[in-house]
Amino acid sequence: MTTIRLVLGDQLTRGVSSLKDLPYADPSQVVLMVEVRVEATYVPHHRQKVAFILSAMRHFADALRAEGVRVDYVRLDDPGNTGSFTGEVARAVARHRATRLVVTEAGEWRVRHMIESWEDSLGIPVEVREDDRFIASHARFDQWAGGRQTYRMEFFYREMRRETGILMDGAEPVGGHWNLDAENRRALPSRLPVPARLRPAPDAATRAVIDLVARCFPEGFGDLEPFGWAVTREGALGILDDFLRTCLPSFGDYQDAMRHGAPFLFHSTISPYLNVGLLLPREVCEGAEAEFRAGRAPLNAVEGFVRQVLGWREYVRGMYWHLGPDYHATNALGATRPLPAFYWTAETPMRCIADTVTQTQRHAYAHHIQRLMVTGNFAMLAGVRPAEVEAWYLAVFADAFEWVELPNTHGMATWADGGIIASKPYAASGAYIDRMSDYCGGCRYDVKAKSGPTACPFNYLYWAFLIRNEGVLKGNPRMAMPYRTLGTWDADRRAAVVNEADAFLNGLA
Numbered sequence: 001m002t003t004i005r006l007v008l009g010d011q012l013t014r015g016v017s018s019l020k021d022l023p024y025a026d027p028s029q030v031v032l033m034v035e036v037r038v039e040a041t042y043v044p045h046h047r048q049k050v051a052f053i054l055s056a057m058r059h060f061a062d063a064l065r066a067e068g069v070r071v072d073y074v075r076l077d078d079p080g081n082t083g084s085f086t087g088e089v090a091r092a093v094a095r096h097r098a099t100r101l102v103v104t105e106a107g108e109w110r111v112r113h114m115i116e117s118w119e120d121s122l123g124i125p126v127e128v129r130e131d132d133r134f135i136a137s138h139a140r141f142d143q144w145a146g147g148r149q150t151y152r153m154e155f156f157y158r159e160m161r162r163e164t165g166i167l168m169d170g171a172e173p174v175g176g177h178w179n180l181d182a183e184n185r186r187a188l189p190s191r192l193p194v195p196a197r198l199r200p201a202p203d204a205a206t207r208a209v210i211d212l213v214a215r216c217f218p219e220g221f222g223d224l225e226p227f228g229w230a231v232t233r234e235g236a237l238g239i240l241d242d243f244l245r246t247c248l249p250s251f252g253d254y255q256d257a258m259r260h261g262a263p264f265l266f267h268s269t270i271s272p273y274l275n276v277g278l279l280l281p282r283e284v285c286e287g288a289e290a291e292f293r294a295g296r297a298p299l300n301a302v303e304g305f306v307r308q309v310l311g312w313r314e315y316v317r318g319m320y321w322h323l324g325p326d327y328h329a330t331n332a333l334g335a336t337r338p339l340p341a342f343y344w345t346a347e348t349p350m351r352c353i354a355d356t357v358t359q360t361q362r363h364a365y366a367h368h369i370q371r372l373m374v375t376g377n378f379a380m381l382a383g384v385r386p387a388e389v390e391a392w393y394l395a396v397f398a399d400a401f402e403w404v405e406l407p408n409t410h411g412m413a414t415w416a417d418g419g420i421i422a423s424k425p426y427a428a429s430g431a432y433i434d435r436m437s438d439y440c441g442g443c444r445y446d447v448k449a450k451s452g453p454t455a456c457p458f459n460y461l462y463w464a465f466l467i468r469n470e471g472v473l474k475g476n477p478r479m480a481m482p483y484r485t486l487g488t489w490d491a492d493r494r495a496a497v498v499n500e501a502d503a504f505l506n507g508l509a
């Protein structure tokens with residue numbers, strides 16, 4: 001009578017629901033963890049991301065073993081490894097003559113559907129438990145979302161603040177305002193130093209995983225080193241603590257700013273830890289709030305951080321499940337171009353894109369404005385097929401799992417969902433990037449020029465995007481201003497911009 005408790009690579013939390021009732025030192029209970037090739041290749045995941053997840057899995061297994069738990073751990077290069085969850089679970093059931101399987105629900109539809117097939121294929125009961133590591137349960141989110149015409153994060157966020165009591169003084173938000181976003185858009189002064197970040201050196205176990213990934217995925221995207229991710233809960237708590245002390249006070253002011261060669265700025269970089277379960281959302285929000293209450297961090301920083309975790313992260317997770325498995329299928333702006341090769345190579349004279357992709361190659365990381373307003377904005381303006389953009393975002397960032405990637409990409413960045421997540425497309429010309437970064441000064445293109453061979457491509461792509469999508473976007477009240485401007489253009493000027501954009505985009509192909 002053996003029970004297998006399967007723990008997936010993004011379920012590395014001791015209190016995850018599949019392990020909640022694990023009896024102490026009971027040999028009839030086996031925790032199964034499997035390294036499988038399909039999970040690294042269904043999109044071409046960044047090699048550093050693969051190494052991070054596998055190393056964190058191995059350290060998690062070691063911590064369980066140290067408690068006396070019986071762990072069956074299948075390594076990527078173990079003989080007989082079938083390479084898939086379904087294959088490895090079937091082998092383990094046979095190996096242990098298991099009579100029951102317990103698993104916490106997966107974080108994406110693809111794996112959820114896989115798990116649904118197991119009871120039939122394995123011939124034993126499969127108990128799928130809710131993932132209760134989020135603040136809003138599925139039922140709570142659906143209660144908020146059900147029957148709504150529009151799903152604006154702000155209102156959901158306020159309910160989460162009220163229910164958790166985070167940054168609340170009784171029934172009122174601390175400081176009297178729910179949202180201090182307007183204070184969080186400062187450009188970065190050129191001389192302002194950014195803090196050095198805590199980046200733990202890989203231990204022997206991580207080194208072994210780095211070697212393994214280099215061997216198994218020699219052609220894969222992304223650098224394996226420098227590897228500076230924590231791979232244990234203790235390590236992740238150390239990174240959180242370092243962020244709270246050294247970066248949080250300035251995080252609010254500069255959360256939308258970009259600087260060439262400075263990938264982390266004042267950002268927390270904790271999303272990979274949250275998303276694999278080494279940190280939990282409530283504890284990071286409470287940690288940030290404690291900094292405010294102790295007078296060590298200002299409210300605009302702490303509220304901005306809490307909004308990302310308690311608001312946006314919970315909201316996109318709720319929306320991913322609420323909208324169902326077909327959410328990805330829409331293409332509201334009829335985008336059909338292929339993803340340009342420079343998303344993988346960084347070889348483009350557009351300095352903002354080259355810098356964002358280069359740091360992504362090196363660190364499997366870019367911050368939210370680089371993702372939204374540089375790579376996302378370009379993909380939307382260029383009319384790149386949503387599925388290709390989504391596969392890229394899912395692959396290249398260490399924190400990307402589909403539940404968080406899809407609403408952010410399909411909804412927020414490319415508006416392929418036609419406005420379910422974002423009330424208007426976040427389209428911007430080069431002026432926005434110039435205001436929020438130091439990219440343009442060193443770029444081969446001229447951000448002030450609107451047309452001609454030296455003009456910043458974001459400029460004519462922006463207007464061509466508005467012209468191309470006039471039928472869909474012109475009636476959107478939040479787009480009234482640019483369409484008013486466009487209304488003053490004659491037919492020749494419109495045609496010239498469209499031609500220039502098409503020539504540029506055709507040149508990329």
Ligand code: DLZ
Nearest residue numbers: 008009010034035036039040107108111
């Ligand atoms: C992303 C990933 C990778 C690269 N490798 C593994 C793995 O070998 N074993 C595993 O259990 N999980 C891995 N993961 C994370 C899974 O893809 C993740 O659990 C699914 O996306 C389900 O949400």
Ligand code: SF4
Nearest residue numbers: 350352430440443456
């Ligand atoms: Fe990017 Fe245009 Fe600025 Fe160059 S000029 S960095 S392409 S926004």
